[in-house]
Amino acid sequence: MVPTSSYVALSGILFALGMIGVLTRRTAIMVFLSVELMLNAANLALVAFARSWGDPTGQTAVFIVMTLAAAEVAIGLAIIVAIFRKRETTNVDDLAALKG
Amino acid sequence: MILAFIMLGALAIVGGIITIAARNAVHAALGLVGTLLSVAGLFATLNASFLAATQVIVYAGAVMVLFLFVIMLLNANQPVTGRDPVPFVRELAGIGGTLLAGAFVVLAFTFKDPRPLAESAAALKNGTALVMGETLLTRFLLPFEAVSILLLVAIVGAVALVQRPAPQPDGVPDELEAPVGSAREERSGAPRGAAPALSLTRDPEVSA
Numbered sequence: 691m692v693p694t695s696s697y698v699a700l701s702g703i704l705f706a707l708g709m710i711g712v713l714t715r716r717t718a719i720m721v722f723l724s725v726e727l728m729l730n731a732a733n734l735a736l737v738a739f740a741r742s743w744g745d746p747t748g749q750t751a752v753f754i755v756m757t758l759a760a761a762e763v764a765i766g767l768a769i770i771v772a773i774f775r776k777r778e779t780t781n782v783d784d785l786a787a788l789k790g
Numbered sequence: 791m792i793l794a795f796i797m798l799g800a801l802a803i804v805g806g807i808i809t810i811a812a813r814n815a816v817h818a819a820l821g822l823v824g825t826l827l828s829v830a831g832l833f834a835t836l837n838a839s840f841l842a843a844t845q846v847i848v849y850a851g852a853v854m855v856l857f858l859f860v861i862m863l864l865n866a867n868q869p870v871t872g873r874d875p876v877p878f879v880r881e882l883a884g885i886g887g888t889l890l891a892g893a894f895v896v897l898a899f900t901f902k903d904p905r906p907l908a909e910s911a912a913a914l915k916n917g918t919a920l921v922m923g924e925t926l927l928t929r930f931l932l933p934f935e936a937v938s939i940l941l942l943v944a945i946v947g948a949v950a951l952v953q954r955p956a957p958q959p960d961g962v963p964d965e966l967e968a969p970v971g972s973a974r975e976e977r978s979g980a981p982r983g984a985a986p987a988l989s990l991t992r993d994p995e996v997s998a
Contacts, residue, residue, distance in 0.1 A: 746922060
């Protein structure tokens, strides 16, 4: 059996990749894709720890996180569409000001 | 098992690199689909069969379809270029990400499994829907109900956010309406009669 450490290390690498994406990409949609990558890295670590303790609580938490991520994507993409209709751009540098 | 872990892990990392490095947003989304499917496979190797199925259906299916739909709706598949707001942001992010990944890897290998893996994996009963449902409806009952309300709020919010304002048949003559309309156009900077923001044929060169 593959030890839990290997899974957690893979999860850390995926999380760092997602962080690089959030910091470097300019389009709001690409930032969202990178956030999804980070959420999945966290999910992988949770499932690995759930197996490590033999307790399904971690897996259930992943289920809740998936639901939260789906709701977040629905709202976030709706906000991006609304902003695009108003400003004709999704470049996060142009959207730095809160005033519409 | 070790071979499966290495192959799925390599696939996940390659998909993640495509996600953050692809110039085309559709390619990036497809790279993320690859990562999500590999993570689903990793869930299966971690005795979480129900989660693996959910990952494929909800994440790689529904969520990514939503992403691709919005990318194509907004014609956002072209890269955004221009001056970096922060100097050396790519280099700094690369160095920071490498350091973070290194720290995570070092920290991960300090973790010792609290009891033999075969024993705890057997206690999970392969993570079937039965095991998950028992936990979800006993220990996680309050979060479960809260999440159902959250999903309802998300649906209503998404619909409210993207709906167009209904035209107001107020019976005001056109001569009176014109100055209001032109003032609004000056603020938004769009010429009168310009194509609506979401027209798919707005810029034929970009969409081609």
